[in-house]
Amino acid sequence: SVVAVDDTGLVVGHALLSRLRVGEGAGLALAPVAVAPEWQRKGVGELVVRAALAAAEEAGEKLVVVLGDPDYYGRFGFIPAQRHEVSGPFEVPEGYFQTLALPGYDGSPSGLCRYPEPFEAV
Template sequence: MAAFPGPEEADLVDALRRDAAWLPELSVVAVDERELVVGHALLTRLQVGDGWALALAPVAVAPEWQRKGVGTTVVRAALEAADAAGERLVVVLGDPGYYARFGFVPAARHQVTGPYPGNEEYLQALPLAGYDGRPHGVCRYPAPFSSV
């Protein structure tokens, strides 16, 4: 998808599809009238401390479809699917101004820290309906994330 300047995010999705972290029911796409993919949001398994959560990444929207609600639609659909599946917590490393609209807050509020020092303000968490204060601790992203 042309949403990113290089192939890294598409390669990440391909690698995640082959990884144990892959949850096909939490991969959401938006298509246009020709059935071409114009947006994508992906949730994969993420270790947090001694428990499990979800990582939201990547989120991509084709340039000609940006600022038209496609990103919001695919992210909301993915989060709703995760909530319906009984998941407890979603973590994202991204722009706080963008992800706040979905209810994400600084991850530190939920005792979640990231593996990437210096990016604390970008690490955010969203507790879902089943959240009971766990998991908490340091995030360990699946191996494919080490390539981006």
């Protein structure tokens, strides 16, 4: 979990990476990402996402998935998940379920993503 705080210590942005199953392997899901309305369009979202992805890379993770706007997440290198032979459990418009292969990615994991149980409650 990565947070951004203002100069008073108030949390103004957040990005969370959650472990999930990808086929027979494991990956990370980038969700949720949130920025306080008054801080949107000021680079806070980009800051917390880039920090979370850097931490995942440093930890030796291979693959991150995200469900979101391809124009927004494309700036971080996310591409449609089917290009990595990864699929999501949700019916969404084509291109909205995306993957980011980190430097250690060797084609695995691939397959259907299974999110942790708490994701099913929302």
